[in-house]
């Protein structure tokens with residue numbers, strides 16, 4: 001919304017908590033209450049809307065179950081383009097819920113663009129990973145020495161805005177969004193160390209240790225097994241490829257991890 005607010009377009013934000021969204025984003029966007037788990041909330045969100053940026057239900061094995069009624073609501077409302085936030089590697093994973101959402105969109109007849117980002121850099125500046133870096137100065141993950149081409153979520157937002165503004169030239173296309181380099185977690189820890197001026201260590205852990213850590217943090221068994229499967233792919237190198245799509249769409253290099261770490265230093269202090 002921040003990216004779009006500088007352009008002369010009318011924007012509506014759809015969120016479960018409009019008051020909170022207004023406090024955080026603080027733009028002049030018109031906010032409406034919307035919840036993918038309450039299909040009846042779609043009509044108000046879509047009324048008069050011609051282009052949609054769609055986030056599927058995050059972290060859910062059944063994202064496609066909740067996406068289906070929303071895609072049907074977009075079709076009924078006459079939406080002319082949907083930009084869908086998917087994930088890197090979906091075509092190789094037919095059972096992945098986000099691939100199922102992609103297929104639902106493709107068969108709906110609504111012109112679409114799939115954005116397929118790698119891991120966001122912001123996974124380190126939010127949630128439990130951020131807390132572990134801040135409190136224990138440690139990143140413990142089952143990633144071995146795998147390299148990942150993390151993307152800055154700010155670049156994902158900038159790409160989404162570009163595509164929405166110029167939708168006809170991106171019709172029925174898919175973009176893989178990565179940063180400009182693939183780095184391992186030792187390099188992640190080193191970049192955060194430089195940003196905050198305190199030593200941060202990377203500790204590679206095995207699946208059983210990961211299970212125990214996540215269980216004591218309150219994660220469900222289903223969520224834990226999904227995360228472990230994801231990190232198995234990471235260790236196989238699935239998140240290492242670097243794509244030029246983000247740089248081409250933004251007409252500038254995508255942000256490096258070093259830049260992200262410098263900009264987010266206060267999150268870990």
Ligand SMILES: NC(=O)c1ccc[n+]([C@@H]2O[C@H](COP(=O)([O-])OP(=O)(O)OC[C@H]3O[C@@H](n4cnc5c(N)ncnc54)[C@H](OP(=O)(O)O)[C@@H]3O)[C@@H](O)[C@H]2O)c1
Nearest residue numbers: 015016017035036037055056058085086087117118119120
């Ligand atoms: N994080 C990553 O590294 C990464 C990488 C590649 C792809 N992705 C994909 O990108 C998507 C977003 O991931 P994320 O990590 O950004 O997720 P997130 O931070 O957990 O949530 C993103 C947004 O989803 C909205 N949301 C959650 N439940 C909703 C519901 N029931 N109805 C409507 N909106 C709901 C929330 O908006 P409100 O709170 O405003 O309602 C929230 O701000 C997911 O599909 C994920 O698989 C993530």
